[in-house]
Amino acid sequence: MSLDWSALGQVTAVSIGVTVAVVVVFALGVLGLARFEGAREENGTVHAGSLTQAALCFAACAAVVAYGIYLIVPRFH
Template sequence: MSLDWTALGQVTAVSLGVTVAVVVVFALGVLGLARYEGACEEGGTSGVGVAQAGLCFLACAAVVAYGIYLIVPQFH
């Protein structure tokens, strides 16, 4: 049995990169919610914070849905 170490390294690198990207995008979504709540406490509204949070959380959900699509063979 032989192991393709290059392919294993590529899979590891891509997995690590996507994981870090999803965590950063999720953190930006939480930041957007915090901005919105901060603006509400000051008596104003921040549509930018809500839009930022919505887009970030939507992007995270899309990545998770794509991962599930790749894993479950009935979806192909």
């Protein structure tokens, strides 16, 4: 039995990279929601940019999760 160490290293690097990217995008979504709520509580005006940022970030995270499920479940292929 032999292992292809370079392939294992590539899979590990991509997994870590995608994990960090999803966490950063999710954190940016939470930041957008926090800015939206803070602006609404502070002066009663709604800033659509923060809400749009949050929605896009959460949609990107949902797309990554959906793609992962698509790759794992053989029935979807």
